Amino acid sequence: MKKADKLLIRALKGETLKSPPIWLMRQAGRYLPEYRGTRAAAGSFLDLCYNPMLATEVTLQPIRRFGFDAAILFSDILVVADALGQKVGFEEGRGPVLEALKDGKDLAQLGLGKFHQHLGPVYETVSRLRADLPKETTLIGFAGAPWTVASYMIEGGSSRDFSKAKSWMYGRQQDFAALIALLVEATSQYLIQQVEAGAEVLQLFDSWAGTLAHNDMRLFSLEPTRQIVANVRAVHPEIPIILFPRGVGAGYLDFAEAGVFSALSLDQSVPLAWARDQLQPRVALQGNLDPQLLVAGGRALRFGVGHILNRLGKKRFIFNLGHGIVPETPPEHVAELVKLVREGAG
Amino acid sequence: MKKADKLLIRALKGETLKSPPIWLMRQAGRYLPEYRGTRAAAGSFLDLCYNPMLATEVTLQPIRRFGFDAAILFSDILVVADALGQKVGFEEGRGPVLEALKDGKDLAQLGLGKFHQHLGPVYETVSRLRADLPKETTLIGFAGAPWTVASYMIEGGSSRDFSKAKSWMYGRQQDFAALIALLVEATSQYLIQQVEAGAEVLQLFDSWAGTLAHNDMRLFSLEPTRQIVANVRAVHPEIPIILFPRGVGAGYLDFAEAGVFSALSLDQSVPLAWARDQLQPRVALQGNLDPQLLVAGGRALRFGVGHILNRLGKKRFIFNLGHGIVPETPPEHVAELVKLVREGAG
Numbered sequence: 001m002k003k004a005d006k007l008l009i010r011a012l013k014g015e016t017l018k019s020p021p022i023w024l025m026r027q028a029g030r031y032l033p034e035y036r037g038t039r040a041a042a043g044s045f046l047d048l049c050y051n052p053m054l055a056t057e058v059t060l061q062p063i064r065r066f067g068f069d070a071a072i073l074f075s076d077i078l079v080v081a082d083a084l085g086q087k088v089g090f091e092e093g094r095g096p097v098l099e100a101l102k103d104g105k106d107l108a109q110l111g112l113g114k115f116h117q118h119l120g121p122v123y124e125t126v127s128r129l130r131a132d133l134p135k136e137t138t139l140i141g142f143a144g145a146p147w148t149v150a151s152y153m154i155e156g157g158s159s160r161d162f163s164k165a166k167s168w169m170y171g172r173q174q175d176f177a178a179l180i181a182l183l184v185e186a187t188s189q190y191l192i193q194q195v196e197a198g199a200e201v202l203q204l205f206d207s208w209a210g211t212l213a214h215n216d217m218r219l220f221s222l223e224p225t226r227q228i229v230a231n232v233r234a235v236h237p238e239i240p241i242i243l244f245p246r247g248v249g250a251g252y253l254d255f256a257e258a259g260v261f262s263a264l265s266l267d268q269s270v271p272l273a274w275a276r277d278q279l280q281p282r283v284a285l286q287g288n289l290d291p292q293l294l295v296a297g298g299r300a301l302r303f304g305v306g307h308i309l310n311r312l313g314k315k316r317f318i319f320n321l322g323h324g325i326v327p328e329t330p331p332e333h334v335a336e337l338v339k340l341v342r343e344g345a346g
Numbered sequence: 347m348k349k350a351d352k353l354l355i356r357a358l359k360g361e362t363l364k365s366p367p368i369w370l371m372r373q374a375g376r377y378l379p380e381y382r383g384t385r386a387a388a389g390s391f392l393d394l395c396y397n398p399m400l401a402t403e404v405t406l407q408p409i410r411r412f413g414f415d416a417a418i419l420f421s422d423i424l425v426v427a428d429a430l431g432q433k434v435g436f437e438e439g440r441g442p443v444l445e446a447l448k449d450g451k452d453l454a455q456l457g458l459g460k461f462h463q464h465l466g467p468v469y470e471t472v473s474r475l476r477a478d479l480p481k482e483t484t485l486i487g488f489a490g491a492p493w494t495v496a497s498y499m500i501e502g503g504s505s506r507d508f509s510k511a512k513s514w515m516y517g518r519q520q521d522f523a524a525l526i527a528l529l530v531e532a533t534s535q536y537l538i539q540q541v542e543a544g545a546e547v548l549q550l551f552d553s554w555a556g557t558l559a560h561n562d563m564r565l566f567s568l569e570p571t572r573q574i575v576a577n578v579r580a581v582h583p584e585i586p587i588i589l590f591p592r593g594v595g596a597g598y599l600d601f602a603e604a605g606v607f608s609a610l611s612l613d614q615s616v617p618l619a620w621a622r623d624q625l626q627p628r629v630a631l632q633g634n635l636d637p638q639l640l641v642a643g644g645r646a647l648r649f650g651v652g653h654i655l656n657r658l659g660k661k662r663f664i665f666n667l668g669h670g671i672v673p674e675t676p677p678e679h680v681a682e683l684v685k686l687v688r689e690g691a692g
Contacts, residue, residue, distance in 0.1 A: 161672055163638055170642035210593070213636040213668065214617040215653060247556070249595020250620045271560040274596045290559040292509055296516030307561060322559065326507055 007069045008138040008201065011318050012240045012262050012284050020309070020317045021069035022341045023140070024334070025244075025265075026324030027062040028074045032331060034061045045090040046082065049075045052124040059129055063137055065331065066338050070138040070201070071129060073194070075122055077144025077205055080186055081153050083118035084110040100156030100164070104175040112186060119190060123197040130198030141199030143190055145206035145243070146183035146224040153179065162211050169216065184224050188231035195236045203242040203265070204228065210247015210267075217251050222258060229260045242286060246323070256282040268322025272311035284316040289337075291321045297333040305340045353415045354484040354547065357664050358586045358608050358630050366655070366663045367415035368687045369486070370680070371590075371611075372670030373408040374420045378677060380407045391436040392428065395421045398470040405475055409483055411677065412684050416484040416547070417475060419540070421468055423490025423551055426532055427499050429464035430456040446502030446510070450521040458532060465536060469543040476544030487545030489536055491552035491589070492529035492570040499525065508557050515562065530570050534577035541582045549588040549611070550574065556593015556613075563597050568604060575606045588632060592669070602628040614668025618657035630662040635683075637667045643679040651686045 005013065008021040029035055038058050042048035049055060059074040078096050082088040087099040101107055116123075129139050151165040152158075159165065168176040191202050209221040222245075229241050244265035245255055255264055256279045266275060266287035275285055293304045308319070319341045325334070351359065354367040375381055384404050388394035395401060405420040424442050428434040433445040447453055462469075475485055497511040498504075505511065514522040537548050555567040568591075575587050590611035591601055601610055602625045612621060612633035621631055639650045654665070665687045671680070 161638065163641060163672060163674060166636070166638035167642060170639060170646035171644070210595075210615050213614040213634075213639075213650065215650075216636070217615065247593065247595070247615065249556075249593070249615050250598070250617050250624075251615060252596070253620070254617070268559040269556050269563065269593065269595050269597060271596050271600070274599070278596075288559075290512070290562070292507065292512035293516060293559075295509060296513060298517070300516035304559065304561075326509060328509060 006136055006138045006200070008318060009240070011316065012201070014284070014316055016315045018314070019342050019344050020312075020314060020319045021138075022319040022338060023068040023070035023072065024062075024321050024325055025072075027066075027068060027072065027334075028058045029325055030327040031325055031329040031334075032061055032065070034065075045076070046079070046088065049079055050121040052121050052128055055121075055125040056128040056132060059125070060132060062334075063133065066334055068137070068338070070140050071133055072140040072142060072203070073122070073126055073129065073199070075125070075142070077142075077149055077207075078152060079119060079122060080143060080149055080183070080190060083115045083190075084112070084182070084186055085114070086110060086153060095158050096152055098152055098156045101154050101179070104172070104178070107175055107179055107182075110182065112189070115186060115189065116193060119193070123193050126194050126197035126199055138200050139198060140201045140203055140242075141191060141194030142203040142205060143187045145204045145209070145221060145228075145245075146180045146187065147212065147220045148206050148208045149183055149187075150176070150179050151208050162208065169220065180220060180224055184227050184231070188228050191228065191232050192235050195232070195239055201240045201242065201262075202232065203244060206243065206245045208247075209245040209251075210249065214251055217245075217248055218254060221245055221248070222254055226258055226260055242318075244286075252279055259283075263316075263318060265320060266322065270322075272308060276311050280312065280316055284318065285312055286318040286320045288320070288322040291323050291326050291329070294321065294329050294333050294337060295326060297330065297336065301333060301337065302340060305337065309341070309344060352482055352484045352546070354664060355586070357662065358547070360630070360662055362661045364660070365688050365690050366658075366660060366665045367484075368665040368684060369414040369416035369418065370408075370667050370671055371418075373412075373414060373418065373680075374404045375671055376673040377671055377675040377680075378407055378411070380411075391422070392425070392434065395425055396467040398467050398474055401467075401471040402474040402478060405471070406478060408680075409479065412680055414483070414684070416486050417479055418486040418488060418549070419468070419472055419475065419545070421471070421488070423488075423495055424498060425465060425468060426489060426495055426529070426536060429461045429536075430458070430528070430532055431460070432456060432499060441504050442498055444498055444502045447499050447525070450518070450524070453521055453525055453528075456528065458535070461532060461535065462539060465539070469539050472540050472543035472545055484546050485544060486547045486549055486588075487537060487540030488549040488551060489533045491550045491555070491567060491574075491591075492526045492533065493558065493566045494552050494554045495529055495533075496522070496525050497554050508554065515566065526566060526570055530573050530577070534574050537574065537578050538581050541578070541585055547586045547588065547608075548578065549590065552589065552591045554593075555591040555597075556595065560597055563591075563594055564600060567591055567594070568600055572604055572606055588664075590632075598625055605629075609662075609664060611666060612668065616668075618654060622657050626658065626662055630664065631658055632664040632666045633658075634666070634668040637669050637672050637675070640667065640675050640679050640683060641672060643676065643682065647679065647683065648686060651683065655687070655690060
């Protein structure tokens with residue numbers, strides 16, 4: 001172990017630490033007034049993602065304010081769909097809106113032809129961040145996992161029951177397999193470029209993995225993410241990769257047993273003692289405070305933090321939320337959380 | 347064991363069967379043309395729930411068509427909130443809309459004063475069903491679990507992140523505890539009356555249990571449902587009670603260990619081999635086909651059914667979905683499913 005390793009890297013390597021590293025999903029976002037200021041100046045949400053100067057600025061805002069141990073590239077999982085040639089937009093209060101893929105013909109219009117050119121500004125943001133971040137802060141690059149991105153591409157946006165995406169999965173198996181394969185290839189290349197631009201750790205978000213039956217979860221969440229890890233590690237053998245297969249419940253065991261992920265990010269439903277006994281011996285863990293506790297603050301927050309620290313503790317653990325920060329979160333509660341984690345509350 | 351026991355009761359008692367009993371959550375519903383006909387004649391959705399003749403009719407429709415082993419009372423989990431004095435409505439395409447509870451003062455307006463009078467038509471529906479159902483069909487009564495019903499009462503409808511309900515849970519602990527206690531009492535009484543009207547099995551739906559951190563899940567899903575079971579069994583010691591704590595993942599272990607539920611209904615994310623090894627030795631199971639497989643039909647459906655039957659099999663098992671039937675489901679796929687399960691597909 002090199003003395004110079006940053007705290008997050010040391011946690012991923014299995015060192016016993018005084019207190020775990022902390023960063024929060026969606027730590028750059030609407031709960032911060034300075035974010036809302038930059039966002040208003042940027043034009044559309046995608047304009048912000050593709051503007052290296054502004055995307056760097058919003059990534060740095062929470063680091064300046066809270067001194068998190070990691071900064072995560074400000075971007076969106078759907079830039080991959082956008083860069084493959086699908087029309088992607090974001091509507092206030094509605095979230096992402098895509099021109100949904102209807103069939104294999106729509107799918108055939110997509111491709112890697114202009115992929116890296118399109119994503120050039122993202123790679124530039126990564127480079128700028130690597131230069132601008134404090135030396136103790138780890139830079140995390142990220143992408144959406146194939147099933148989650150595919151679900152938006154087929155549904156055309158958020159979904160309640162994923163009926164269109166699953167109608168591909170079950171009824172257009174070849175088209176669905178082709179889409180997943182395209183996303184595995186695109187996502188692998190995208191992440192490799194992020195590493196080359198300066199990302200030190202990667203995270204894959206499979207936000208909708210928990211909507212799948214277990215067998216489909218193995219086929220369409222575990223397998224594609226495992227392939228991406230293999231592809232990225234073929235070029236960068238040492239790169240740590242964290243996976244967030246949200247909502248998979250006991251299926252977290254499958255991901256732990258796969259033996260390829262550097263860490264698993266846990267949603268808040270995962271029982272802490274179970275995670276400690278069944279998962280942590282095999283893989284580092286990240287999580288899993290209920291984001292609504294960060295809205296509540298006070299005693300409830302202190303209790304929740306202590307509960308997690310007592311169980312998942314000081315080794316192979318990164319403190320985070322079970323899902324992203326919500327806009328109503330008071331920034332002073334975030335400051336309080338960082339203090340609690342560093343003091344080892346509980 | 348009495349020879350006269352119905353198939354569903356025999357499964358709950360742990361008998362080894364040739365094939366498992368089958369019924370489906372939301373088996374009476376919009377996917378059936380005859381339901382849409384009755385629904386159109388009924389007025390509002392709640393009018394249908396409170397009309398014993400029509401509610402009986404829609405409950406019987408899927409039994410006539412498919413010969414399921416159980417009929418579940420046609421009603422809605424929110425009639426309890428309605429009967430406690432909260433204004434509840436349903437809007438097409440939007441779901442339930444309630445006059446949300448803002449604070450303890452709103453809560454103090456609710457009470458059990460007119461509760462049973464209000465729910466009289468539901469009890470009458472149960473009586474009619476018991477008289478009208480084929481002798482081999484088990485009649486299931488049901489209610490929502492306290493956390494799930496409370497979340498609608500505080501949020502005023504469906505929610506994405508349960509921020510209002512959790513702001514009570516974390517910041518208005520006394521009001522929240524009072525609401526849960528009221529719902530435990532009301533739900534216990536409601537279920538006792540359903541048994542007295544003729545329900546042979548009860549099911550509690552905790553549809554949003556999976557949104558809770560594990561510790562909160564124990565406090566606000568496991569504890570209240572355990573109390574309801576105790577209250578109902580104090581009057582009807584033999585009544586089987588199935589719980590559906592949707593999305594709790596590895597938390598299903600807690601419910602199995604509680605030792606009070608007759609069966610646990612599994613959502614589709616639960617790994618079958620894990621459920622067989624960790625849960626089924628302790629409790630009967632129900633589930634967990636992805637409802638979208640029933641939309642897809644064909645080979646994918648056959649494979650999914652075989653997969654479940656091979657693992658959860660012939661003992662302590664009730665075939666069902668992992669969530670309710672969706673409106674796009676072709677009725678002929680449901681008929682095919684019943685055939686597959688009875689033939690032991692796979």
